[in-house]
């Protein structure tokens with residue numbers, strides 16, 4: 197029996213292999229807090245639900261592009277030879293780019309794919325599409341689109357901010373009070389995009405606790421903060437954070453406890469914001485009594501907290517979830533304004549933090565060193581969509597949309613091509629997506645499993661998983677980098693995305709442009725050479741490729757402790773921010789000039805369309821929190837054991853407060869129907885006081901499994917919350933996803949309970 201290294205977005209492990217079968221998983225010894233998600237490798241990699249051969253939807257194979265698109269998701273597939281598949285894809289891409297232009301190919305292909313710098317499917321697909329003239333892309337992320345668009349107007353790009361967040365050891369030494377909105381959920385810190393050497397968030401938080409940091413959290417779910425931190429927990433009406441932050445700001449100002457000097461020296465626009473805060477513009481002071489009416493948080497709690505914040509070194513943290521909501525732009529902007537009024541931005545242990553423990557990297561003390569990735573070439577197509585506008589794109593060709601102060605047009609999409617992401621996982625309002633999904637002539641995907649995405653495609657090309665190929669794994673800026681040698685043979689006839697694209701590129705006649713004549717190992721050597729060169733520029737001598745490959749891993753010397761915006765604080769002239777003023781913009785002239793109702797010149801309280809205080813709460817009285825799942829990454833490895841062992845009554849668990857359960861006569865283990873006007877899904881019930889009354893928690897990631905495949909509005913059997921969520925942009929500015937502004941109701945499911953069938957492949961006609 198052999199043990200071999202593998203690595204993933206949730207950590208680094210050894211796989212034990214016996215006669216080609218994976219039989220055990222052990223975490224890497226360097227990891228102090230390994231994630232249990234890795235155990236899903238035992239059954240997840242060589243699972244029956246893997247796509248084994250190229251497959252084409254029956255009508256599509258018989259009649260070609262555009263055939264019976266309303267049968268997507270319902271028809272059997274026919275297995276074909278790889279060469280047939282390459283020819284089919286090449287012919288269709290050629291037809292569409294010749295007859296309609298490359299903008300008719302949508303290959304935004306958003307998604308996390310797998311860890312591994314070379315076999316990163318989105319990089320591969322974008323490089324390939326660029327080698328045939330380009331594609332319509334998507335911009336921003338589902339994670340924090342609203343903030344990605346607003347924050348460059350306020351302080352700087354999200355990526356830049358996240359790369360210099362104050363590190364845990366600094367918080368341990370200096371932070372006296374951590375005021376958290378949306379918690380710091382360690383379930384989320386299991387993950388880091390690109391890979392994890394050491395999970396450091398738990399250690400970091402526990403060290404703060406030991407050193408005396410006090411934690412206060414505003415969240416609908418108590419478990420967003422680990423019990424060991426002994427945080428003071430405040431429930432709030434979901435989506436009301438901005439009102440609480442405004443009231444904290446009001447009482448800082450009212451008590452003369454704000455830092456006027458900081459506002460004068462480092463910020464612009466407090467004078468435009470102040471009249472709103474004090475109620476001079478709208479007759480409503482944003483005081484604690486006002487905030488109590490909105491958020492349900494007692495006014496005295498807010499007033500006392502404002503005083504305490506001003507008297508201590510205070511870190512204000514906001515989770516990314518806050519901005520995946522209606523008017524999500526306001527939340528992080530207001531958190532920054534509140535921190536600016538406290539005047540501790542740039543001081544160790546003070547200021548603000550966005551997404552601590554949201555992923556392992558935030559607060560991790562890494563060196564700002566970016567590892568090599570695949571060159572994607574140049575995209576000749578200018579068209580794009582804000583990432584969460586995928587259904588709008590397909591439903592409204594030629595339609596107009598507003599984004600970051602400008603107007604754009606949706607192109608007419610003929611081909612949708614996806615590799616490394618799963619819109620049937622990530623997108624909101626899946627019934628609307630299903631309708632949109634009928635529009636294009638062709639849907640082509642590379643997938644590892646027969647999940648909802650591959651089931652709803654025309655051409656499915658089987659892709660390998662990480663353990664089936666050689667790669668270099670490291671998060672963009674982590675200090676640990678791993679050499680991954682192939683552990684097992686690919687399942688069936690699965691190929692690497694790279695080799696799939698090489699096959700199609702050859703059929704189109706662009707192989708050299710795409711591959712530059714290199715194979716997998718050649719590319720890894722190119723990456724390593726770049727990494728070595730970069731390391732050298734930091735004065736670090738990395739081993740040569742052969743030594744690295746032989747050793748299997750390498751760690752950079754530990755980076756220096758970071759304090760967010762310390763340079764700016766020490767020297768605002770020398771370290772100007774990349775905002776128009778070079779300073780923190782409490783009021784943004786640029787944003788104000790866009791004249792948008794949904795995002796104005798300074799942060800403000802804007803009521804969400806769908807929340808517990810809106811009229812639709814009469815019909816759907818529960819706020820749905822479809823947060824990130826503890827037992828997997830999104831939809832990945834939902835079929836694996838760590839995820840499956842936590843299902844309740846055969847489907848995803850939904851958690852509800854005992855009072856809400858009692859009112860509906862529900863018991864633990866009941867199969868419940870969760871529903872609203874957009875759709876319905878079945879979940880297995882858990883009951884807990886960790887979830888506040890009026891809120892239900894149904895994590896994302898269960899594979900969409902309709903009772904009637906292909907039928908819009910069909911009941912989902914597996915517990916996918918995205919049949920319920922709203923598909924509307926956060927505002928005309930950011931157009932971010934707003935899953936966290938969704939209302940539902942819940943009832944006991946009385947019919948015969950349908951079995952979940954999505955983990956066995958669909959009907960297949962052999963070639």
Ligand SMILES: Nc1nc2c(c(=O)[nH]1)N[C@H]1C(S)=C(S)[C@@H](COP(=O)(O)OP(=O)(O)OC[C@H]3O[C@@H](n4cnc5c(=O)[nH]c(N)nc54)[C@H](O)[C@@H]3O)O[C@H]1N2
Pocket residue numbers: 306307308309310315316317338339340520615616617618619621622623624642643644645647649659660661662693822823824829830831832896917918921935936
């Ligand atoms: N309701 C609700 N919805 C949400 C969210 C929420 O909070 N609530 N959160 C959103 C957020 S923040 C995000 S980031 C998205 C995540 O959405 P996604 O990133 O799209 O979700 P994943 O399940 O990680 O999808 C990755 C897909 O790529 C496939 N894959 C993995 N490796 C490879 C590979 O090497 N090659 C190929 N070809 N395929 C591969 C996997 O099988 C899987 O289907 O979801 C969003 N959706």
Ligand SMILES: Nc1nc2c(c(=O)[nH]1)N[C@H]1C(S)=C(S)[C@@H](COP(=O)(O)OP(=O)(O)OC[C@H]3O[C@@H](n4cnc5c(=O)[nH]c(N)nc54)[C@H](O)[C@@H]3O)O[C@H]1N2
Pocket residue numbers: 338339340377378379381383384385386387414415416417420432433434435436437515516517518521554555821822823824825826827828829830936
């Ligand atoms: N295990 C695991 N970890 C993950 C992921 C995963 O799929 N699995 N996905 C990763 C990805 S892609 C991302 S983007 C990050 C996302 O990180 P987050 O955005 O932080 O993730 P969520 O789990 O959606 O939300 C965290 C908590 O916010 C709270 N919350 C929701 N709405 C509100 C609100 O209006 N106000 C307040 N105060 N609290 C609210 C909920 O109680 C929820 O549990 O997680 C990453 N980490």
Ligand SMILES: [Mo]
Pocket residue numbers: 337338339340
């Ligand atoms: Mo995300």
